[in-house]
Amino acid sequence: MDLEKRLHRDAESFAEEVAAFDTKGFLARVLVTLGIPVQDDAPSLGAASPAGRPTAAGRAGAELRAGHDQDKDKGEGGGALRAG
Amino acid sequence: MGFAVWAAENTNWILRESYFLTGSRSLAEDAAQNAFEKIFKAWPDDEKRNTIQQSRGYVSAIIRNAHSDYHKVPSRSNRNEQALDATENILTGGAGDPESLVPSVREAILNALDETESQMVYLVHYEGHSIGKAGAMIGLEAQQPYRVHARALKKLKIYLEGSEEEG
Known part of the structure; x- marks a missing residue:
């Protein structure tokens, strides 16, 4: 099959696969893991990935939050989720 | 922000x-x-x-x-x-x-192309950006995006045709 057609067909398949992603839920989980406040109407939250794995961010979360606590004094980082 | x-x-x-x-x-x-x-x-x-x-x-x-x-x-x-x-x-x-001997297009993109080429193919063919815009997004200038894109497609074609012959 022509390469351009194969690329087009695979891109269509890719678009269908990623359309099912719960991007907002993923973002909420990331922010919670990093210790950033999330709006109350955010979707279901969880610290683990759908596969149930402990996440790298989870392990490093405490360390990162400790580092950012110092930076909040400078007005950078943190902040509530306002878009989505 | x-x-x-x-x-x-x-x-x-x-x-x-x-x-x-x-x-x-x-x-x-x-x-x-x-x-x-x-x-x-x-x-x-x-x-x-x-x-x-x-x-x-x-x-x-x-x-x-x-x-x-x-x-x-x-x-x-x-x-x-x-x-x-x-x-x-x-x-x-x-x-x-995993059971297929012939690599998928995505596998071919990741295996046959270098990082810039695979980014270019991804942005143009999977994200729908123009070649010029995709090039700008990854820091390429002037005619570079068109050269990178053409080279990437050529390498992909060779890789996939070679795999199909082997399979």
Whole structure:
């Protein structure tokens, strides 16, 4: 099959696969893991990935939050989720 | 702009690109989460924050490094996990049928092309950007994007045709 057609067909398949992603839920989980406040109407939250794995961010979360606590004094980082 | 706002505006494409790289939804989320962790860590640094906000290519490199780092940990690359990911791919119709001798187009893009070429093909053919815009997004100038894109397609064609002959 022509390469351009194969690329087009695979891109269509890719678009269908990623359309099912719960991007907002993923973002909420990331922010919670990093210790950033999330709006109350955010979707279901969880610290683990759908596969149930402990996440790298989870392990490093405490360390990162400790580092950012110092930076909040400078007005950078943190902040509530306002878009989505 | 605070980290949370930036994250909200960029999660969609970061997750999509992670999925493109991993071929698995769970691995994509892990890679994207690792990338967010690295970005969050770099955020207080003015220079790094500006680069993150202005250069998609820079963030893409962070995602790719995060994915590579994840697989450097031996316990994560054991056979059971690989089998689970392969099963997930089959169930979800994701990239890469492990039983197939002929590589999928996505596998070919990742195996046959260098990072710039694969980014170019991904942005043009999977994200729908023009060649010029895709080039600008990854820091290419003038006629470079067109040359990179043409070279990438040529390499892909050779790779896929070679694989089909072997298969």
